[in-house]
Amino acid sequence: MTLLLRRSRPLLHLHPLPSSASAAAVASPHGPFASFPLDPSLPDPIPRPREAGSGGGGGGGGGERAMRVHGGRPLPLPRPSHHPSYSRLHRPRHQAPPLLPRPLPRLPRSPPLQGQMPLLNPKSLLSTSACPSESDTDSAEEHDESKQPWPPASESHAKEVERVCKVIDELFASDRNMEAVLDECGVDLTHSLVIDVIERFKHAHKPTFRFFRWAGTRPGFSHDASTYNKMLSVLGKTRQFETMVAFLEEMGKEKLLSMEAFRISIKAFAAAREMKKSLGIFQLMKRYNFEAGLDTFNCLIEALAKAKLGKEAQALFEKMKDQYPPDLRTYTVLLLGWCKLKNLVEAGRVWNLMLEDGFKPDVVAHNTMIDGLIGGQRRSEAIKLFELMKAKGPIPNVWTYTILIRDLCKGEKMDLAVKCFEEMLEAGCSPDAATYTCLIVGFGNARQMDKVSGLLREMTEKGCPPDSRTYNALIKLMTNRNMPDDAARIYKKMIKNGFEPTIHTYNMMMKSYFHGKNYEMGCAIWEEMAQKGICPDVNSYTVYIGGHIRHGRPEEAYKYIEEMVTKGMKAPPQIDYNKFAADFSRAGKPDVLYELAQKMNFSGKFQVSNVFHGWAERMKKRVKKRVPNQTGSRLF
Template sequence: MTFLFRNANPSSGLRPFASAAAAAVSNIHDIAPPFPPDSLRSLRQSPPLLATDRAGGTFHLRCSPLSLPRSPVSCPHRRFHRPYYQAPTILPPPYLSSHLPPSLPLLLKPTRVFSSSSESDSESDNSISPPPPPPPPNSNDVDRICKVIDELFSSDRNMEVVLDEIGVQIESSLVVAVLDRFRHAHRPAYRFFRWAAARPGFLHDSTTCNKMLSVLGKTRQFETMVALLEEMGKDAALLSMDAFKISVKAFAAAREMKKCIGIFKLIKKYDFHVGLDTFNCLIDALSKAKLAKEAQQLLDKMKDQYHPDIHTYTALLYGFCKIKDLAEAGRLWNEILDSGFKPDIVSHNTMLEGLIRGHRRSEAIKLLELMKAKGPKPNTRTYTILIQDLCKAGKMEQAVSCFDEMLAACCSPDVATYTCLIVGFGNARQMAKVSSLLAEMSQKGCPPDARTYNALIKLLTNRNMPDDAVRIYKKMIKNGFEPTIHTYNMLMKSYFHGNNYKMGCAVWEEMLGKGICPDVNSFTVFIGGHIRHGRPEEAYKYIEEMINKGMSVPQVDYNKLAADFSRAGRPDVLSELAQKMNFTGKFDASNTLNYWSERMKKRVKRRGPCQSGRGLV
């Protein structure tokens, strides 16, 4: 389905800001714009870097002048393997409860896609070639299956019977494509996964199972995820190290430290080789989940078993920088040097970004000067970090000076660098410079990508100019870049807040037509738009759809929703929905709706009639 935005008036909102951006994007691709184009130095040498601890004192971040040898690390793809034999049960008894779904008849393929890590199996490993990539699925078949799931999942009709009758050939690539469509809705995804497992002639493989694990992990359905992991462990050809990585990252993202380590320990029970690469994956997952302190404790506990290398320390350094604990980051930096390692460019950039996040710009500049003097030499990423910070602060002259210094240092800017400058000048409403940068990007061989287009769309939607943002959106598609779910969320929110209900709904339909699965944010914006424009029945329908799909209840204006229903003669609609959710076992959703129902009862009498909802933020 093609989204034409027929209701957008070509002459509306043609302000210099938007016109210059769209015209510039058109010019660099030699495509005529859809609307008139005329309307749209150096850093000083500083003393050695100092870090400040919580007590207000300072200490030096030392820099080793010589590169010392590091511990050798083998290729992870040669170590994450195991021999053939049946694995023990993965789940401890207390972990499972009686309400878990039954085990899947996975009908797994008897082929292995990984080799053994032992030396005795090296010859057989070399004789096994990796399987060829599967052919892409038929998009029409994917659309047909997804349409059946959308229409029948929440109804009383038998979805599986209808899927049996459509006569689609089930293949691994098709299963992965369908699961990707429902990656934010674990209930229909899991139900389809089980149906596919029962199809005659189809056998789940590691790719489809890992995709299902990823869906369950991202939606935090941990009991079902571990149950599936246990079922995968019954076949030597199915369970791979990637499955454990997905599980570890899912638990870490939910800040489930104990369960994360529990998955790590289970790897040994399946006789996989647990080396430094695997341990680094665990440290990295914990650090990205803002569990740097816990990751440090784990490293101290297991340092004798897994000797850390520069990658271990860099992952931990990123964790401390992410939580803005610069005292610990500085201590760790010195520990890296004391351990005989020399921080590489990734470590330096991580520390530089941490200082910027902690509002230590002067110390970040000192680190930059130290890199120039003693190495490693700053790269494109180094300068982009500084330019992005200066653009956010509105210091565009300094950002341009840093950009010029970057060019003088023979560092070629990339798309991310130009996008930072474009956003900075766009926020400063200097669209002539935005147009110049867009043209320069094309001339220097790095034309705008999806990030650049999304940045331009965000600039326009933040200024309540959705019609002009749509023109950038069309140009984005025409130049071969697929919009992301964030693109549609921005456009949809801008239209709803601009009191254009019909176009907000059109964006939703366009997103579904592109095969993009709405996430919680998408539903929140869409339901909020219905509430804002006085359409409680539509809002209620999509709240039910979210809950039926296993998604969390959206945070919207339930006071206005309940008030609208009260005026329509249905004052207890939220209580009724909460009771329904409680009866079906969705206790979190029930508690949320009960909370808003009680608030509504206390406040609805004090709210005046506000049918349009324009005063809402």
């Protein structure tokens, strides 16, 4: 790649596309936060947003305010569509607010914010199919932010963890007295051992919680804040909110509450759109003499923004901004919330408000807006903002370029992606593994495998070797192209180069083998997961159960569906239940289908329950038709 662009010319020439309306997500709480009575001074969880521009989409809502960039004069927001001149020029289209005023004075490189959690990390930023990450795959939320790093485990510690996990795995599913066997094992309990065992079963809250309770009753051992927080994280991710509420109360009585526990709870409740419970955390903090400061408030609205509750985050900000005076991070997370909803009008209002309060948007805020403009189909304005950053600051960083490259790869515009990459090098900005991964996936989807090989060599030569995300992207690419042998070669190279496969890696490998009609190797991957202590998640079970069904083994599929339900996990959402039921029907086992129908009904899978019940009824009728009468002839 030797083609360089002249810095004096715009990077890309893309015509603006009409913005598409996007309805803002509306959430309603699922009931009162019974254990945490809300303070009357707290706002209503879902107050009404401002009238102007409250609708979704890039062009909704007129208003008299203007959109501007720091240092420039404001430009008017788009007029309402009923305005005569607007209708005459644009007719049915709606326009997002223009973002570019007069040039800014050149700014120095923005220093990083001190003492704050990173607002947008690379993994959450690059979450599209063009630049795959763990977050956009079948396995969500594999990066446990609450996990505390422990020193490398000794061999004896690893063996003890393995011994405990084997007891839990074998006895819990069979409904035997797991606790009694653990008592007899003489386990040397430590906090690190408890945390490692919980980590092994982090997707299955029932066995995890039983082990946690058992450990708390053992003589000479008592839980500390780290073990409580680990268990709290599992309850939050598996959405066991009633248990979680009682657990927080218990932590308070044991004087083991911490800011980390509140952060875990806020994120879990907000991700599930449990607004009342999220706000109830503030009341709990007050009750136990914790100060809910701006960092905690920012954590809440950031969690809401990432859950696509930008409207609720904005309304909460409006109600509580006097109590929690905003900082740059506050405005940036609000910007993120509206950009995720593709509501560029409201994003523009937040940008203006940020300027009016005296804050200079840093590179993170600019990246957020550029990403939002691209997501809202306003690519030309994203490019203009990018050009303005190059001219006046803040200087674009590696993520700025990666956002643009990712979008071009997703749109199969590989020539422009290469030009953007070359301009990045010319500007003195070194690409990282995520940038290369976007290009690799782009060329892979374009079936230019020679370019993929060249990029992999270049990564090593430039001192930026492929990371686990690059390998996962390659495995996914081969899986989608039904090339299981190539996926296996990449998997082996990944391990050889010292990268531990993630649960997503295993899920993709299983899927690759099952779809490639290699049932034995698909099962071998499942066994390898068990040997390495990888806790299967819902997606792992879905792939594995689907593989059994695909290869005509309904009994094995039934066994693992039962195992999921026993562990407190939801029944697999995406398997061929019709084929599964039909296989059992042909085997003449109506009782199994009735039993499954009942279990699915209890799990909330009503449609699946109806499928099983319907097949059981049809099979029952077929059996009845074949019953002979007293004369020995068939009834029909």
